[in-house]
Amino acid sequence: MKKIISLLFVMLLICFSSVSVFAASDKSSDLEMSVTITSPTSIESKPICEANIEITVKNLTDHELTNLASYLMILDAGRNMTYPVDEFGQDAYQTRNIASIPVGGETKITIPVKITYVGDFKFNVCVINYDNNDSVVSSNTLAVKMIENSKMNKAIVMAVAAVVPIVLACVVFIIVKRKKLKK
Secondary structure, three states, X not given: OHHHHHHHHHHHHHHHHHHXXXXXXXXXXXXXXXXXXXXXXXXXXXXXEEEEEEEEEEEOOOOOEEEXXXXXXXXXXXXXXXXXXXXXXXXXXXXXXEEXXXXXXXXXXXXXXXXXXXXXXXXXXXXXXXOOOOEEEEOOOEEEEEOOOOHHHHHHHHHHHHHHHXXXXXXXXXXXXXXXXXX
8 A cells, every 4th residue: 555655745846846847838939040151161271261151041930930130150179258249340230121031942141251360260151040039050160260371380381401411410510520430
């Protein structure tokens, strides 16, 4: 009898716990759209790099989406900071409005960027839905690695490459000459 009562108590406890979990979940967590950076897949270049970031926004709902806007976000991974987007080209920081996307439809957006900084960056595009409590959906991350192109470094490498063999030849010549003089 004690086993049956304890089993009923555990089942009631599970039922009450699951009801609160289902009541806490709401439909607002369902994605209403997907935002994907389709091109390029990554950027690795020497400054200055000008590129177009292509974004696809898909409607995943059963109704038309209206009153949307997209914008670019930039994170400098190496310095743990964000930059004002206007430092990445005149057109990069502008918000792009999307009037509507039909049911099951998609739209493409192009954001031109001009990268003049050296470092590792992460670019994301966000789309805000003004009609749905300003909900925001972020895209996948675009990895951007800008490497330094320095003529000074190239000159130093070339000078060292030319001087080291000459110095080594002189050292060998001096050592051989001393050995001959000692004999």
